[in-house]
Amino acid sequence: MVSYQLLNNDFSTNTEKFKEFYRYRKSVFYYSAIIIVLIFLSINFLSYNPEDEELSSSSEHNYGEHPRNIIAEQESGQKLPFTTTPSPPLIPYKYDELPPCDLTTDSPKPLHNAEAIVNEFFKCASMILLRFSMNPQGMLFNWPYTIYVCDEEDLTSGIPLRSFDNGQKQYWAVLPNCQEKTTLVTLGANENTKSEEELKDLLKDFATIGTDPFHERINAYEKFNQVALSTDNNKLLMTDSNDKYADKNYVATINQHTFFNETVGVKKIDMLWINPNAGNFEYEKYLNKDGEFEKMGVKVCQVNIEITKNDAEKWSKLITPLVQEKRFIFMRPMATEGGELTRTYLLNVADPECVRKYLQ
Structure with missing residues (x-):
């Protein structure tokens, strides 16, 4: 039976080294992908403008276009919730x-x-x-x-x-x-x-x-x-x-x-x-x-x-x-x-x- 060798190195040894190298490259890829995703989410969070989502409804009460306008508080229909921050004794x-x-x-x-x-x-x-x-x-x-x-x-x-x-x-x-x-x-x-x-x-x-x-x-x-x-x-x-x-x-x-x-x-x-x-x-x-x-x-x-x-x-x-x-x-x-x-x-x-x- 002929024992095959690859460039005078044992094939099983090279296989294990390849697997280890593959796992290393795989882990580097995963970590890089996670970092890229986090950077992308951070940029989106910092640049988030809530006006964009409400643009369709802004025509109803868009007072910012006319800063000299004033709305009666009783007409605004808005009530502020009570804070949940406890006061000291x-x-x-x-x-x-x-x-x-x-x-x-x-x-x-x-x-x-x-x-x-x-x-x-x-x-x-x-x-x-x-x-x-x-x-x-x-x-x-x-x-x-x-x-x-x-x-x-x-x-x-x-x-x-x-x-x-x-x-x-x-x-x-x-x-x-x-x-x-x-x-x-x-x-x-x-x-x-x-x-x-x-x-x-x-x-x-x-x-x-x-x-x-x-x-x-x-x-x-x-x-x-x-x-x-x-x-x-x-x-x-x-x-x-x-x-x-x-x-x-x-x-x-x-x-x-x-x-x-x-x-x-x-x-x-x-x-x-x-x-x-x-x-x-x-x-x-x-x-x-x-x-x-x-x-x-x-x-x-x-x-x-x-x-x-x-x-x-x-x-x-x-x-x-x-x-x-x-x-x-x-x-x-x-x-x-x-x-x-x-x-x-x-x-x-x-x-x-x-x-x-x-x-x-």
């Missing part, structure tokens, strides 16, 4: 037992370390928002599904944030640690004032200023104007659900700078609530460092803001500098189904008076 709040406010110096025994909160929060938030740096629409759409994890950081989760919901909207607030007049300004108020009434019951010295273009008077507000805010004094077109370009539906407006400088007329707004029926308020130009509020000498300690999906560019122009400036931390994000409305809470952690009143 809260002790009973007794305003009458608090000391008078002295906001000129830091407390010797602060309740919260604002600097440590800032470092912890933005270490979390910066990494999350980096992926949306060139994608404003993606940032807004994914906001409630990503940034909420920063609420759960050790120091951030300890902030005594209280919920004030009225069954339709959920507002958030940190209550003051000392006695001083607290001012609430609401842009786009509503007849449902359960949240405002609860705050008024807790804070004995509580001033309220409100606007809404669709109500002549809301009794929860001491000062109230039936106007929407605008960049000028021209009227705003109210979008009608049946005829969104109806010429007859206009609402009165007030210049945003005039409103805050003269009508509000205070140098510290403790709580600012911004709703879509506020009008064309350019919050991105007012809340940032060196913005309009700072030029007027006005400080804002807390903000509850509701953003429509058409305001992604404005939202990005606000949030991107805030991350760099580290002036506000943003908490309790939520959104309606489909992302029509997004809501979040901002707390000023840079202004000494705000920090002393609410965190120290």
Whole structure:
């Protein structure tokens, strides 16, 4: 019997080597394929634009094409769900037992370390928002599904944030640690004032200023104007659900700078609530460092803001500098189904008076 050899090497040995080499090439191929698929999915995720999927229905309520349009909140048919982020255990709040406010110096025994909160929060938030740096629409759409994890950081989760919901909207607030007049300004108020009434019951010295273009008077507000805010004094077109370009539906407006400088007329707004029926308020130009509020000498300690999906560019122009400036931390994000409305809470952690009143 002849024993065949291949190039003086045992055939069985070469066969085993070939099988091993084949397995190696096969594993390299699989790993390469997996990496390519992951890269492809990442690119698609980062470039995802929720407007693309809803383009067919955008003709029904496409208010972005006409930024001077304003829709009545009661006509929008949107209700925000309640957040699932738990609040820390809260002790009973007794305003009458608090000391008078002295906001000129830091407390010797602060309740919260604002600097440590800032470092912890933005270490979390910066990494999350980096992926949306060139994608404003993606940032807004994914906001409630990503940034909420920063609420759960050790120091951030300890902030005594209280919920004030009225069954339709959920507002958030940190209550003051000392006695001083607290001012609430609401842009786009509503007849449902359960949240405002609860705050008024807790804070004995509580001033309220409100606007809404669709109500002549809301009794929860001491000062109230039936106007929407605008960049000028021209009227705003109210979008009608049946005829969104109806010429007859206009609402009165007030210049945003005039409103805050003269009508509000205070140098510290403790709580600012911004709703879509506020009008064309350019919050991105007012809340940032060196913005309009700072030029007027006005400080804002807390903000509850509701953003429509058409305001992604404005939202990005606000949030991107805030991350760099580290002036506000943003908490309790939520959104309606489909992302029509997004809501979040901002707390000023840079202004000494705000920090002393609410965190120290």
